[in-house]
Amino acid sequence: MGECGAPGDVNSNVLVARSTGDAQLDKAVWQWLSWDKNQKTKEQIESLLQNGKHKELRERLCCRLTFGTAGLRSAMGAGFCYINDLTVIQSTQGIYKYLERNFSDFKQRGFVVGYDTRGQVTSNCSSKKLAKLTAAVLLAKDVLVYFFSTYVPTPFVPYAVQQLGAVAGVMITASHNRKEDNGYKVYWENGAQITSPHDKEIIKCIEECVEPWNGSWNENLVDTSPLRQDPLKKICDSYMEDLTKICYHRELNVQTNLKFVHTSFHGVGHDYVQLAFKAFGFQPPIPVPEQKDPDPDFSTVKCPNPEEGESVLELSLRLAEKENAKVVVATDPDADRLAVAEQQENGCWKVFTGNELAALFGWWMFSRWKENCSQDADVSNVYMLATTVSSKILRAIALKEGFHFEETLPGFKWIGSRVKNLLDNGKEVLFAFEESIGFMCGTSVLDKDGVSAAVVIAEMATYLQGQSLSLAQKLVDIYEMYGYHISKTSYFLCYDPPTIKRIFERLRNFDGPQSYPSCCGIYNILHVRDITTGYDSSQLNKKSVLPVSKSSQMITFTFQNGCVATLRTSGTEPKIKYYAEMCALPGHSDRSVLEEELQKLIEALIENFLEPDKNGLTWRSA
Numbered sequence: 153m154g155e156c157g158a159p160g161d162v163n164s165n166v167l168v169a170r171s172t173g174d175a176q177l178d179k180a181v182w183q184w185l186s187w188d189k190n191q192k193t194k195e196q197i198e199s200l201l202q203n204g205k206h207k208e209l210r211e212r213l214c215c216r217l218t219f220g221t222a223g224l225r226s227a228m229g230a231g232f233c234y235i236n237d238l239t240v241i242q243s244t245q246g247i248y249k250y251l252e253r254n255f256s257d258f259k260q261r262g263f264v265v266g267y268d269t270r271g272q273v274t275s276n277c278s279s280k281k282l283a284k285l286t287a288a289v290l291l292a293k294d295v296l297v298y299f300f301s302t303y304v305p306t307p308f309v310p311y312a313v314q315q316l317g318a319v320a321g322v323m324i325t326a327s328h329n330r331k332e333d334n335g336y337k338v339y340w341e342n343g344a345q346i347t348s349p350h351d352k353e354i355i356k357c358i359e360e361c362v363e364p365w366n367g368s369w370n371e372n373l374v375d376t377s378p379l380r381q382d383p384l385k386k387i388c389d390s391y392m393e394d395l396t397k398i399c400y401h402r403e404l405n406v407q408t409n410l411k412f413v414h415t416s417f418h419g420v421g422h423d424y425v426q427l428a429f430k431a432f433g434f435q436p437p438i439p440v441p442e443q444k445d446p447d448p449d450f451s452t453v454k455c456p457n458p459e460e461g462e463s464v465l466e467l468s469l470r471l472a473e474k475e476n477a478k479v480v481v482a483t484d485p486d487a488d489r490l491a492v493a494e495q496q497e498n499g500c501w502k503v504f505t506g507n508e509l510a511a512l513f514g515w516w517m518f519s520r521w522k523e524n525c526s527q528d529a530d531v532s533n534v535y536m537l538a539t540t541v542s543s544k545i546l547r548a549i550a551l552k553e554g555f556h557f558e559e560t561l562p563g564f565k566w567i568g569s570r571v572k573n574l575l576d577n578g579k580e581v582l583f584a585f586e587e588s589i590g591f592m593c594g595t596s597v598l599d600k601d602g603v604s605a606a607v608v609i610a611e612m613a614t615y616l617q618g619q620s621l622s623l624a625q626k627l628v629d630i631y632e633m634y635g636y637h638i639s640k641t642s643y644f645l646c647y648d649p650p651t652i653k654r655i656f657e658r659l660r661n662f663d664g665p666q667s668y669p670s671c672c673g674i675y676n677i678l679h680v681r682d683i684t685t686g687y688d689s690s691q692l693n694k695k696s697v698l699p700v701s702k703s704s705q706m707i708t709f710t711f712q713n714g715c716v717a718t719l720r721t722s723g724t725e726p727k728i729k730y731y732a733e734m735c736a737l738p739g740h741s742d743r744s745v746l747e748e749e750l751q752k753l754i755e756a757l758i759e760n761f762l763e764p765d766k767n768g769l770t771w772r773s774a
Contacts, residue, residue: 172206180213180232183362188230189369190237192276196230216359217243218703219351220723225326225335228272235334236275240282240324241368243336244289246358247320250350255319255341262296264321264383266309268420268486269446270334278448279303279324279334284371286322286336291377292367298383299374303420303446305487306337307601310568312387314343314598328417328457328484329724331450343598344568348699388424392431394596395604400520401615405433408614411477412437414606415468417456418447419485421602428607437610438475440468450485458482458491459589461503465493469501479613479623483602489589490602492609494623502624506587507543507639507733509609511630512623513591514546516612517583518553531555535574537567537584540683540698540708541641541718541731546583548634548735555582561683561698562706563723564590568598587641587731632738638746639733640754644762644769647726651767655728656705656719659761660685672709673756679710683720715753719761728769730757 171178181201188194200209212231217224217239224243226235251258265287271278280303287297298316300308309323319341326333338346338354346354367373374380399405412429414437416422422444426436442452450456453464462469468480472495480501482491493503504512514536521534534555536546539562550557556579560566567584574581575595584592590600593608609623616626631637646652660682662669668680668689679690686700690710706720717732732754734746758764764771 172201172209174206174210177206177210177214181209184213184230184232184238187364188236188238190276192274193230193236193238196275216355218355219338219346220704223335223337223345225329225333225724227332228270228275228277228334230275235282235326235336236277237282237285237369238364240285240336241289241364242358242362244286244322245361245365245368246354246356247322247338248290248293248295249357249361250354251319258319259293259295262298262316262318262381263290264298264309264312264316264318264339265324266300266304266306266312266321267324268306269303269418269448270324270326270331270485271448272332272334277334281371282324282334282336283322284374285369286324287380288370288373289365289368291373291379292365292370294379296379296381297374297377299380301382301384304384305420305424305483305601305603307488307597307599307603308387308391309337310339310343310345310599311391311597312383313339313341315387315390316383323486325486327486327488327724328455328459330455331448335724339599342569342572344572345563345565345599347565347569388427391596392427395428395431395607397596398517398520398594398604398608399432399611400524401611402433404614404618405611408434408617410479410614410617411475412610413440413468413472413475413477413480414438415440415443415458415465415480415482416487417453417458417482417485418443418445418450419456419483419487420446421483421485421487424487424603425481425483425606428603429610432607432611434607434610437481438471438477440471442467456485458484458489459506461491462493462501465491465503469493479610481606481609483606484589487602488600490591490605490609491589492623494613496622496624504623504627505639505641506585506589507545507637507641508627509589509591510538510543510585510587511545511637512612512627513583513585513593513605513608514549515626515630516608517593518549518555521582533578533580535579535581537570537581539563539567539586541720541729542585542587543637543639543733544716544735545630545634545637546585548637549630552634552738559698561701562586562720564592564600567592571595571598587639631743635738636736636740636743636746637733638736638743638750639731640750641729641731642772643722643727643729644764644771645726646728646767646769648768652705652721652728655762655767656684656707659707659719668707669709669761672711672753672760675715675753675756676712677709678712681708681710682706683708711753713749713753715750717753717757719757728762730754730762732757
């Protein structure tokens with residue numbers, strides 16, 4: 153049966169009798185009920201059809217998943233725009249078709265499949281099951297598949313792609329999203345997440361072969377096919393060995409009396425962070441018992457995102473106080489991001505922002521390079537990177553120390569691709585980050601990695617203890633030396649796409665057609681950059697240097713007072729995010745004045761540009 157044909161295993165007369173009166177919807181219902189072999193999701197569509205819920209059927213069946221900043225990501229459940237058995241099979245068939253066109257040796261080089269521990273009983277959907285179906289599609293087509301025998305951190309998939317010479321890989325994860333979500337993250341042969349044009353071409357290939365092929369539903373193939381290999385031991389051993397390349401003070405780590413608490417947020421991180429600490433010579437960190445083991449319900453936190461700060465770190469902070477541990481490290485559920493908290497002298501906890509941690513990591517990775525490099529090493533060959541919505545602190549360090557700093561579009565897929573390009577051209581990349589607590593220390597993994605970041609911060613804290621300094625005190629030193637960078641990032645929830653579009657279109661036509669705002673309240677605007685349209689008023693030709701990204705909304709304002717503020721939509725969640733930073737020159741150290749100015753500007757930005765009351769936006773804290 154072709155894509156538009158009548159279904160073979162569904163009673164056509166019954167379906168005709170239940171026609172929705174919409175030919176496009178009828179066809180989509182037909183396709184779903186004839187192709188879906190998951191009884192739970194099939195019943196969800198059947199139930200909507202029987203109850204005449206045509207609007208919801210249309211929402212579920214008449215649009216498709218698209219690639220965002222982290223691959224495909226959506227709620228689990230029935231429908232072509234949700235993550236489920238059928239859409240994962242379709243996506244993998246499209247990827248097979250695309251890779252077959254691009255690599256003559258695809259079947260021999262193989263494909264990597266990893267997964268986290270998410271699941272949803274009501275849809276009979278789990279990350280492991282989706283990973284098995286991903287593997288089945290490829291194994292049925294005689295492709296060598298490296299299928300991990302248990303859950304792994306997301307960074308293991310890009311690492312394995314490079315180590316094993318595979319053409320690509322997929323990680324089934326929704327990272328730190330709410331428990332209802334899941335996702336499908338695709339890595340290219342270079343070990344970086346796919347970027348354009350691959351994503352668009354894969355979507356075309358998916359649309360060309362939406363009907364499941366023979367064998368695509370055979371999830372048992374991972375247990376029976378001779379083409380399936382388990383890379384777990386080899387990759388884990390190799391990863392831990394490579395990790396020691398960025399271990400500089402093993403003897404201090406072995407001797408330290410500093411204690412660390414680790415929470416894995418009910419995800420995959422526990423075993424791997426324990427191994428990483430061992431590789432650096434540390435005693436294992438103390439795990440938070442209630443959060444150590446995988447739990448798809450994330451039952452002890454309101455949301456499984458360590459970026460939310462002290463409110464979601466409650467259990468780990470109380471355990472640290474009980475155990476007299478001064479530093480808490482928190483990996484998100486797929487262990488690709490890291491939050492850090494440190495107890496201060498007054499007993500309170502400081503939860504570092506992603507930008508503050510980047511200042512510490514940037515100082516650390518450069519100072520270790522400087523201390524360990526050969527005499528003829530050229531600092532101008534050294535690079536650090538950050539996404540454009542992240543702090544400019546690395547730029548300030550680079551200007552003073554003589555290495556290169558580069559910016560990319562938001563999303564680690566852009567960083568990974570650029571880092572690979574730099575490495576291929578003989579450059580040395582020490583560190584890269586995005587403000588949403590994503591860090592890449594070294595270049596063994598061309599993606600953010602919470603496992604390596606956790607053990608690097610532990611070594612940093614150990615080294616600083618020997619200098620009678622805390623992480624927070626060192627952060628002040630860094631700002632004193634390179635200039636204060638005070639930033640604030642937050643978001644509003646908005647579940648109505650037309651409202652989001654209206655907010656950004658208003659900014660593009662603020663003082664008239666195609667006229668951006670020249671001020672925000674009392675604050676004058678010097679430059680405007682719109683990544684969605686490719687406009688940049690600071691450039692002579694008015695064109696943005698960063699690539700255009702039409703699929704998402706993003707506008708950056710540079711103010712006369714030195715503040716840079718960005719409004720953008722999230723690539724993975726229903727959020728409008730704002731990022732603002734005041735950058736001061738070294739010596740301008742009145743932090744409270746900078747903080748006050750930044751806060752006033754953010755209030756003006758929200759009131760004048762986002763208008764939350766008028767637009768029905770939900771504040772982050774609500």
